[in-house]
Amino acid sequence: MAVNTTPSTPPTAAGEATPLRTPTIAELLAQRTRPLFSFELYPPRNEEEERRAWFTVRRLEQLQPDFVSVTYGASGSTRDRTIKITEQIAETTTLRTMAHLTAASQSRTELRRVIGSYAAAGIRHVLAVRGDMPGGPTVPWERHPEGLANATELVATVKELGDFCIGVGAFPDVHPQAADADLDARILKAKADAGADFAITQLFFTPARYFEMVDRVRSLGCDIPIIPGIQPVTRISQIQRFAELSGAALPAPVVARLEAVGDDPKAVRKVGVEIAAEIAEEVLAGGAPGAHLYTMNRSLATREVYARLRSEFGRA
Numbered sequence: 301m302a303v304n305t306t307p308s309t310p311p312t313a314a315g316e317a318t319p320l321r322t323p324t325i326a327e328l329l330a331q332r333t334r335p336l337f338s339f340e341l342y343p344p345r346n347e348e349e350e351r352r353a354w355f356t357v358r359r360l361e362q363l364q365p366d367f368v369s370v371t372y373g374a375s376g377s378t379r380d381r382t383i384k385i386t387e388q389i390a391e392t393t394t395l396r397t398m399a400h401l402t403a404a405s406q407s408r409t410e411l412r413r414v415i416g417s418y419a420a421a422g423i424r425h426v427l428a429v430r431g432d433m434p435g436g437p438t439v440p441w442e443r444h445p446e447g448l449a450n451a452t453e454l455v456a457t458v459k460e461l462g463d464f465c466i467g468v469g470a471f472p473d474v475h476p477q478a479a480d481a482d483l484d485a486r487i488l489k490a491k492a493d494a495g496a497d498f499a500i501t502q503l504f505f506t507p508a509r510y511f512e513m514v515d516r517v518r519s520l521g522c523d524i525p526i527i528p529g530i531q532p533v534t535r536i537s538q539i540q541r542f543a544e545l546s547g548a549a550l551p552a553p554v555v556a557r558l559e560a561v562g563d564d565p566k567a568v569r570k571v572g573v574e575i576a577a578e579i580a581e582e583v584l585a586g587g588a589p590g591a592h593l594y595t596m597n598r599s600l601a602t603r604e605v606y607a608r609l610r611s612e613f614g615r616a
Contacts, residue, residue: 322396324465325367325425326497329525329589335613336366336527336590337606341389342597343370343381352597353385359599361393363606366590369427369467369500372400383414387421398467399423402431403454407446411454415461427467427500428454428491452490459495468492470499470517470526472509485516492524499524500592503531505554505575507582528583531594532576532601533558534569573601577608584613 328336339360344350360368370386372379382400390397399418401411418426430451432439448454451468458464468491474481488499504510510528517526533550536558554575561567580591591609595602 324497325396325398325467326465326525328366329498332589335584335588335609337363337609338365338367338369338527338590338592339602340369340371340529340592340594341385342595343372343385344597345381349597350385356595356597356599357389357393357395359603360595361395363603365395365606367396367398367425369398369425369592370400372402372431379414383417386418386423390421390423396425397423398425398427400427400429401454401458402429403444403448403451404431404441405444405447407444408448408457409446411448411457412461415458415464419462419464424463425465425467426458427469428458428496429469430454450487452487452494455491455494455496466496468496468499470501470513472501472504472513472528473506481513481516485513485520485522488517488524488526489520489522492522496524498589499526501526501529503529503594505551505579507579507586510583510588511586525589527590527592528580528588529592529594530576530580530605531596532569532605533572534596534598534601535565536563536568569601573604573608576601576605580605580609581612584609 323331325336341353341356344353357368368389370382370389372382386397386399389395401414401418403411406414415426428451430441443449448457455466455468458466468488470488471484474484491499501510501513510526514526517524533554557571557575558568561571576593580593584591593602593605
C-alpha cells in the first residue's frame, strides 16, 4: 500500500526509532515483481468540481494504487488549485502523490517557488513537462522571457533544488508540433541524462506505437522506464478532444466500435472500458512496467479498467 507517512523500525541500541523511508516510484519500478498501477487527477475549477474530485480521490484510495498524480494547467488558471489539492492529497490520504510542473508561461523564480511549496508539503515526486501554451498543444511554443527553454532544463532545475524523484512525458504518437518520432526519442534520452527517473506517455490508442517508441529510445542506449498512459473514452464527444490532446486522430476501428453503440452513455462507457483494458493488457503483456490511468476525475470507468488489469496481472 502506498503511504506518505514514515513508520519506524524497531528502536536502535540508543533507544531511538529510525524512520523507514517510503520507496520512491523509481525504486518501485526497479524492484517490481508486477506492473505498477497509478491514476491521474485534474485540478478542480470550482466547488462542485472539487467535491467530485475528492469523491474520486477517496474511491481510488481504496484501490491502493502505487501513486497518483495531479495535472498542472499551462495557462495559469489551474496552477494554484493544482498546488492546493496536490498538497492536500499528500497530507490527508495514504496515497503516494506526484505533482505536475510545467515550464510554460512561468519564470525561473515562479518555478522555484512552486518546487519549494511541493517540498514543504512533503511531496518528493514531480512530473516535469514543458507544457502547452494556452490554447492547446498545436499553439506554437513561446519561451517565457525569464523562463526555461524546455523540459530538459526543467528536469535539471528540479534535480538541483532537492532530492526529488522525477518523471517526464513521452509521446507514442509523436509530439504534435515537431511530428518527428526520432526527435522525440532523442529528447526523452536528454531528459533521462538530465536526471529524469521514469517517463509516462501521453494517451494513445494503438499499442504498436508504444512498442515502436520504446524501441527507438532503447536504440539510443537509454533504459529509462516508460509507463504507458491509458484513458478510456466514456463519451462520444471526447473523440475530437482526444485527437487534440494526443496529436493524432483516434484509429478508425476505435471510433467505429464507439459509434456502433450510439448515444447510450452506459454502452459507450462499457466499450470505452473494453478498449482501454485491451490496450493496457497488450502493452503490459509486452513488458510495459505499469499502467497510468487518466481518470478525468470520474472513478467508475477507471475502477472498471483497473479491476480487469489487477485480475490478470495481480498485485504484490
